[in-house]
Amino acid sequence: MSDSTRPRILLLGSQGQLGYELRRSLRPLGELVAAARKPEPGERAVDLTDHAGLAQLIRDVRPAVVVNAGAYTLVDQAEKEPDLAAAINAVAPGVIQATAREMGAAAVHYSTDYVFDGSGSEPRDEAAATAPLSAYGTTKRAGEEAIENAGGAYVVLRTSWVYGVHGVNFVKKILKLARDRELLRIVADQVGAPTTAGFLADSTAHILTRSAQPWSESLAAARGIYHACCGGDTSWYGFTCAIVERARRAGLPLAVKSIEPITSAEFPTPARRPLNSRLSCRRLSERFGITPPGWEAALDETLPRILKEEFGV
DSSP states (O other): OOTTTSOEEEEESTTSHHHHHHHHHHGGGSEEEEEESSOOTTOEEOOTTOHHHHHHHHHHHOOSEEEEOOOOOOTTGGGTOHHHHHIIIIIHHHHHHHHHHHTTOEEEEEEEGGGSOOOSSSOBOTTSOOOOOSHHHHHHHHHHHHHHHHOSEEEEEEEOSEEOSSSOOHHHHHHHHHHHOSEEEEEOSOEEOOEEHHHHHHHHHHHHHHSOSSHHHHHHHTOEEEEOOOBSOEEHHHHHHHHHHHHHHTTOOOOOOEEEEEOGGGSOOSSOOOSBOOBOOHHHHHHHOOOOOBHHHHHHHHHHHHHHHHHOO
16 A cells, blocks of 8 residues: 555654654554654654644644644653643643644544542542642643543543653663662652553554544544553552562663662652552453553563663663
């Protein structure tokens, strides 16, 4: 099938850790047009704070689906830059969705567990009340609302604790700290599901593959928010122990001798984090047939790639 007859996919945020995996998973599904703030050769430039330019890019590309992996993700810095975070996380998704609807296209967006207040201990489903604790969470929830208000065909995937081979993330930070320090003190009272960018990218491709074309019709019928994260749960402390144990077995030289659990109160940050980030993915499974891997199995699959890419191990 030639590119002229294949559906065109516009990927925004192609240079981020999720965008990196989406380039891999989406390329077999159609003619992929990648766009980033700092594009590589062959990619388009996009600035999510330039909302008129963003809309014009979508009109120029005329995609069948827009996959928006771009976001402001500096959780603590967002407390100092709420307007910038809002321009990217709250306003841009609404512009994308409204323009996609105008062009007869569908869209896929991504959101976060930080839209919840983290109370209780049970997994939340998509109907649970939102109450973000931070500027970051507030802007991401506003983005969800902007998408809903724009209408049309869309899927929003809410996820948690994302990491991957590409980009900056918790796993890479822990590995570097463990090489340099004998003691790590890690928060143990925040619980959630570490989720790989690869799982999110593959889930996105699965949703599009499972949905009949035109996607503007099938995703209009399925539109809404879906929770998408790896199975099970752990704390940042438990996640750290798992990372260090596997890295040591793989042969990465580590200085760390002890990992100490601490409370969130002992590690204050500018932005408050939810203590309970558990999400129920039942709706995703029922609607699209996606069964998330357990977070430990996902770590077993992804960590060797990180070790090879970052440390040559």
